[in-house]
Amino acid sequence: MKLRVSSITLLSFLVIFSAFGNPPGHNKIMKELKLTDQQQEQFDKVKFETQKKMIELNAKVETSKLELRRLMDAETIDKSAIEKKMNEIAASEVAIRMNRLNSWLELNKVLTPEQQKIWKKALAHRPEQMKRKMMMQREMQEDMDSPMEQEREITIERRMKN
Numbered sequence: 001m002k003l004r005v006s007s008i009t010l011l012s013f014l015v016i017f018s019a020f021g022n023p024p025g026h027n028k029i030m031k032e033l034k035l036t037d038q039q040q041e042q043f044d045k046v047k048f049e050t051q052k053k054m055i056e057l058n059a060k061v062e063t064s065k066l067e068l069r070r071l072m073d074a075e076t077i078d079k080s081a082i083e084k085k086m087n088e089i090a091a092s093e094v095a096i097r098m099n100r101l102n103s104w105l106e107l108n109k110v111l112t113p114e115q116q117k118i119w120k121k122a123l124a125h126r127p128e129q130m131k132r133k134m135m136m137q138r139e140m141q142e143d144m145d146s147p148m149e150q151e152r153e154i155t156i157e158r159r160m161k162n
Helices: 002-020 026-033 037-073 079-110 113-124 128-143 147-161
Strands: none
Touching: 026 113, 037 079, 079 113
8 A cells, every 4th residue: 555655656656747837957957048038038038838738638538538438437338429529539649649759849949059969958858758758657657546446457358348
């Protein structure tokens, strides 16, 4: 029980950190960029708008996942409704990725060519960091899945085969 609570706490921290916090090494990158006051102001504005949109998009994904669970727990499985909901979730997840991309493009416009080189070099190392972070989150999520949750998934899979 204690391990489960610790896992939930850590996972919550990671989710909040990834949505609202700065990634590891952020302060170092910002110092290297030597932003002017005007650039910093523009960075702050873009970050604020991006975070606001991320809250909206993440809420939409979580709500859709909750609705999907209800559809899958129904006495009779409605394959077309489930497929529609899954497509809705996928579209929202693409919107999240596009929000990040648009943010990066907006921030990149603010930088001088020399700053852009520093920015791109620093971000080139991020995919590996993100991969490790995602693997850790996935492992933690698997640890949190209760036997009842696993049994429910097996039951749903069996119903869908029939």
